Amino acid sequence: MSKLKYEPVIGLEVHAELNTKSKMFCRCSSDYFGKKPNTHTCPVCLGLPGALPFINKQAIEKCIKIGLALGCKVSEKSLFERKNYFYPDLPKGYQISQYRWPLCINGQIMLDSGEAVRINRVHQEEDTAKLTHQLRTQNLKSKTQKCSFIDFNRSGVPLVEIVTEPDFKDVESVRDYAKKLQQLFRYLDVSSADMERGEMRLEANVSVRPEGTKSLPGYRIELKNINSFKFTVAAIEYEIKRQITAIESRKKLSQETRGWDDDKKCTYLQRSKEEAHDYRYFPEPDLPELKMDRLKVMIDNSRKNMPELPWSKQSRFVSSYGIKKTDAKILAETKDLAEFFEEAIKQGKESGINAGEIANYIVNKKPDIDSAQATQIIRKLKEKNVGVIEDEKELEKLAKQVIKDNTKAVLDYKKGKEAAMQVLIGSVMKLSLGKADISKIKPILEKILKVKP
Amino acid sequence: MDKNTITKLTLIQTIKALENKKFSEEELNKAYLERAAKINPKLNAIIISKKNYCGIPAAIKDVISTKGIRTTAGSKILSNFIPPYNATVVNKLIDQGVSIIGKTNCDEFAMGGSGENSSFGSTKNPWNLNKVPGGSSSGSAAAVAADLCVFALGSDTGGSIRQPASLCSVVGLKPTYGRVSRYGLIPMASSLDSIGPMTKSVEDAALVLGWISGSDSYDANCSSADFLLQPCKLQTGIKGLKVGIPKEYFEKGLDPKVKSVIKEAIQKLEELGAEIIEISLPHSKYALAIYYIIVSSEISSNMARYDGIRYGLSRQDLGQEVKRRIMLGTFALSSGYWDDYYAQAAKARTLIKQDFDKAFKQVDVIAGPVSPTTAWNLGEKIDDPLKMYLSDIYTISANLAGIPGLSVPCGFSENLPVGLQILGKQWDEETILRVGYAYEQSTNWHREKPKI
Known part of the structure; x- marks a missing residue:
C-alpha cells in the first residue's frame, strides 16, 4: 500500500500600516518610526477617559484603493466594531476593527504560478502601542529587574488587514503573494510596507490534508505574533512537517495558536482552543456607519486615479x-x-x-x-556606440565571418525565417564587441547573402 | 443687590443684571462661593471646588473632563486623575464666559439613579436631607436646586438629567443624541449618553443648549446643526399644540400621588390651549430589558481601560453596581450569547424608536411623569438593583430612541418635588422647550426654593 501524500492548506492574514498623515482616529502624526517615545500622542490614542475616535477619511480612501486593486467589492454596509481583549499595549481595552461588516470583500490576486488566491476581505483597523521589554538596574544596590515600556506613538496608526481564503499549497506561493502585496502597497502609495519596520506583518493559518481532498481539515493552526517575514515562512515550513508527522502517527490535531522559537527553530504552543479569546465584538457606538453615498465618491476617485498595477x-x-x-x-x-x-x-x-x-x-x-x-x-x-565601426569594408569582413560560422542561421534565413536575421545581426555585434554600427549591419548581411548562392 | 438675592437669579437674570451693572462678576462669584461654602457640606453636591472671581459660575458633573481639574467620575479608581484636556462642552462654556465653580458628585461612572453609588459619599436632597436627590447627575441637580451655582451640566444615559431634576425641582434637559458633543464625557453607554443643561428656568436651559450644541470634529456622532432658539419663539405659547399622553406611563407602578400631580399638570397644558390626546407606546414594557442589555454591553467595553495599568487602582476597587454591569455586559456580548442578547436588543431598540415615530405622526410632544415616585429615603433601594432600575422606567425610552426630553418642576407630593416630562421629536428641542416654558410661566413651582 502506497503511503498517503499530504498537502498543506494555508490562509494568510496580512497587516499593513497605512502611510496616512495622521492616525486612524486622531490628529497625531502616524509617522512614528524612530521617533522619541510617547511624543505622538493625544487623549484619543492614549485612550484617556472621555476621548472619542474620529474616522480618518484618507485611511478609508487608501483601504478602498487596496480593495479595488485586489478586485474586491466595496460593501454596501460597512461599520467599525470593537474587538475587546486585554493587553498592556491596548489602552482602551479594545481595538477598533471590523468584523461582521468589512469595508471590502471578495477579491482575487493571480500568482506567478498561474494560480489565483481568493481575497476574503480587506478591512480597516488601528494599530496597538509598542511594548519593549528590557532588563534594568535602578541603582547600584538594586537587582536587575525586568521592565516593560509602552510607546504609544504607534497606538492608533491606521492598519489594513487583508485576509485570504485558504488557497496556498506551498511556501513559494506565500512568498510570491507577500511580495506582490508589498509591491502593490508601494504602487498605490498606501504603505511603505517595510517588513523590517513592522509596516507589513504576516500571520498564517496552516493545516494539512490528504492530497486530493476537497474539504477543509477540521482544525487549523494559527501562527501569530511572529515579528519577521523570514520567521513566519520558517514557521509555516516547520508546521507543515510537524502536522504531517502528527497525522501519520495518528495524533489528533486541534485548533491552536502557535509562535516561533528561532533559537530552537520550532513552533511552540501559545494558546489552545480552550484558552482562545472571546473578543466580544460589537458595533463601535462612537462611530457612525460608513454610508455608501459617502463612500461612492471615494470609490469613483479611487477608480479614476488607480495607477497601472x-x-x-x-x-x-x-x-x-x-x-x-x-x-x-x-x-x-x-x-x-x-x-x-x-x-x-x-x-x-x-x-x-x-x-x-x-x-x-x-x-x-x-x-x-x-x-x-x-x-x-x-x-x-x-x-x-562611439568608436563604432562604420567602415563598410570592416563590417563586410565581420559579416562574412559570421555567415561562415552560422550555417544553420543562414540556411534558416534562406528558407524565409526572418528571425534568423536577428541571430546573425546579434552575432556580428558580439564579434565586434558591440562596436559595429547596428544600423548598417542588416543591409550588408542581406547584400552578401543575396550574392552568395 | 444682596447676596441671597444674587444666588436666586436665573442665568438669564444674572446676565441681564451683569449687563446693567447691578453687581460685578466678582460679587457674583463671591456670593456663590460663600453660599457653597456654607451649604455644600450639608449636601455633598460639589466634590471638587474651584475659586474664581470672574465669569458665570457653573457646576460641571464630574464625568465631564476638565483640564487641570481632577475628574473622578464619582469613582475611587479615578480619584487622582487630572485630565490634560477639556471636554468640548467645557471649552464652549469657557468661550461664553462661564467659569467652573465645582465638579459635582454623581453615581460612579454615572451608573445609578440615586447618587448613592458615588465613591465620595451620597449627595443629599436639598428638599429633605434624608432623601436621595436622584441620579446619576445628583450633585448637579442638588447644586442648582440649592443655588450653589447659576446652572450645571449633567449627563443622561437613561434619565440621569431628568430624574434628579424632577426629584430636586430644577429644569433638566436631555438633548437629542448627537446634539451636543460627547468628546470629554467619560462614557457610560456611548450610544445613549447625552450631555445637557440643568437650570433654574426653561429659558436658561434653552440658552445653555445653544451654547454647548453644534458641530465638533472630535465627536463623529455629533450633528453640525447649531441650536439657536430666539426667546420670542419660546414665548409663542402652545395653543393648538397636540400633547400625547402615553397610557403605558400611567399604569401600575406609578405612585398615585405623583400621578395626580402629573394629571394636574396635563390639565394645565390643556388650559393653556393644548389638545390632549391619549396615545400608546406599545413596546414600553420591553424598554428596561433592552436598555440594560445595551447599556451593560457598552459598559463592559468602556470600562476595560481601567485595567490597573494606567489609573492606579485595579477594577477590584470598583463599586458593586459597576461590577454588576460589567459582568452582565460581558455575558451579553460573549460568543454564543450575542444573537440572543445584544443583537436581539439592538433589533428591539428599533421597535422603541418606531413607537415614537408613530406617536409623533399624531402629536407634537409627549407628556408624562419623569419618575414613578418622589425622592425616596437614602439607603432604601440600594440593596435592590431591580427596584432601583425601575425608577428609570419612564426615562430610558427617550435614550433608546435618541429623542430629547425635558423635566420641568410641576408641583409637590408630601413636600417632595415632582417633575413633568415632555418628550419631543428628534432634533425638536424647540417645541418641548416651548411647552415647558408655557407651563413654567403659568405656574409658580419653579420659584419654590428648598429651605436649607
Missing part, C-alpha cells in the same frame, strides 16, 4: 517593447523604476536607441534611479 505594467512592457518577460518583471518592480525605464525609452527614440538596449542596460547596470536621469542613460548608451 505592476502585473499589467509587466505584461504591457513585454507586448509593447518586445523585451524579455524576466526583464519586464524587474523593470516593473517599482513604479519609479518603471517610470524611469519608460522615460528612457521616450528619450532613446530620438537617438535611435531601442527598448531592448535600454532594458538590458538598466537590468544589468542597475543605475541608481534616484540620482541618475533617463537622459544620462541614453547618453551613455550613445557613447558606447
